[in-house]
Amino acid sequence: MSGNAATATSATHDEVSLVDMAVVFVRGWKVALFVFVGVLLASALVAWWLPTQYTYSSVYQMAEDMAKPQPKFVEEDEERERGLEASEGVLNKTRLYYQPQAIREMLKQQGLGSLPFNVTLTQPEDTLLLVLKSEVAPSQRNNVKVLHQRILQAVAAHQNKQYERVHGLFSKKVASLDESIEKLRGDDGANTGQVLVKYQEEQVKASTRLEGLRKGRIEQLASPSESATSLNPLVILVGGAMFGLLLAMTSVFVGHFIKQVSQRLKETA
Structure with a gap:
């Protein structure tokens, strides 16, 4: 019985709910903001430097x-x-x-x-x-x-x-x-x-x-040609914002995952 209880407790502990994910994201908002702003600035630089063709x-x-x-x-x-x-x-x-x-x-x-x-x-x-x-x-x-x-x-x-x-x-x-x-x-x-x-x-x-x-x-x-054939700067900025948001969220959860793995390794050492 004690083995089954321990297994159930471990499974419950390993389950991740949407609330847990939201908490992780809120705690890592600084990392998310840093990544998002960085990608957005990089997109702006590309849009500015890219010549109109x-x-x-x-x-x-x-x-x-x-x-x-x-x-x-x-x-x-x-x-x-x-x-x-x-x-x-x-x-x-x-x-x-x-x-x-x-x-x-x-x-x-x-x-x-x-x-x-x-x-x-x-x-x-x-x-x-x-x-x-x-x-x-x-x-x-x-x-x-x-x-x-x-x-x-x-x-x-x-x-x-x-x-x-x-x-x-x-x-x-x-x-x-x-x-x-x-x-x-x-x-x-x-x-x-x-x-x-x-x-x-x-x-x-x-x-x-x-x-x-x-x-x-x-x-x-x-x-x-009547219109430019190069990418529109606005398209680059919108694409950069979407990619930045995705990368920001991924960075937060990857960082949290690495942190949890490191802690578990310390506990079992």
Whole structure:
């Protein structure tokens, strides 16, 4: 009986009620207040030091060939963007060559070891657009603008060469067909009419290709987003207050637990 009574007494002694927890928390209010204020001050410092950032975007419209013949496997009612070059090829060249080269040049000129901001390059689906984005503080906007411009100007320089090549090719073809048509108009041969019609059709096609050519161009350069992309200081403060309250309560009970364990060890020593 005495053993059972001792066990019951021990179990009762080990039970912790809500009242006991409240008493522990009230006794440790100084620790809780210290932890809560410390976390809140740390959150305020983070909110104050954290720079306001915006997303700066640049957009490049690739060179177009609007009269370019569609591949045979494409259905008539299917809409496709017709670039002078394949958009995937322009994207890969920019990502693998023009962008790294522009970054190296900028780092060398400014004596930097690494770029102080990120640069992401995308090509939206079903478009002939290249999009550059960088998330930085307003103080870095000029650097972002310079880098974006270097990258896109390198792309434009390459595309302009392709444009001049294709434009020159079809210009010569149109001029050559004009000359041939003029000669045929003075010829009375048996097949002259058929040949003349064929040349005129080719001339229309070549002229249409010339009219459909468009140079690549920078549509937008380092344009900022309408709202900041960094965390709102108020959100940081509210989050810090909630975390501070949780940590304060935990600290009180952990401290009480350590104190009780230490006392029990002394009693059983």
